[in-house]
Amino acid sequence: MAYDDQNIFAKILRGEIPCDKVYEDEYVLAFNDLYPKAPVHILVIPKGAYVSLADFGAQASADEVSGFFKAVAKIAAEHDLVEAGFRSIANTGVNGGQEVPHFHLHLLGGRAIGPMVSTA
Numbered sequence: 001m002a003y004d005d006q007n008i009f010a011k012i013l014r015g016e017i018p019c020d021k022v023y024e025d026e027y028v029l030a031f032n033d034l035y036p037k038a039p040v041h042i043l044v045i046p047k048g049a050y051v052s053l054a055d056f057g058a059q060a061s062a063d064e065v066s067g068f069f070k071a072v073a074k075i076a077a078e079h080d081l082v083e084a085g086f087r088s089i090a091n092t093g094v095n096g097g098q099e100v101p102h103f104h105l106h107l108l109g110g111r112a113i114g115p116m117v118s119t120a
Helices: 008-013 053-059 062-078
Strands: 021-024 028-032 040-046 086-089 105-109
Touching: 008 028, 008 040, 021 040, 021 062, 028 062, 040 062, 053 062, 062 105
Parallel strands: none
Antiparallel strands: 021 028, 028 040, 040 105, 086 105
């Protein structure tokens, strides 16, 4: 699948749409989710044009991959999620429930999150 540079996260990265930024470095932008599913619900997106986790893993440079996951760890620590625990989710493709075609990781915490997936 080709990257669509008109997706909402691409527009946020270009500054065309505002976000409630909580962290930014050379590799990632992280911001609070508009529709949080937990007391802490942060979206972490790479600055590169990657459709999904599979695309990111296959195409990103070692520096981008390392920078992304180091940023995730830093953000989790800065929001006091590490000790009590948190969930990180990267939905991929239609069956995975991905809604925006730009790789992103959801960080959820601040309470017990519950079962991994619905049995429905």
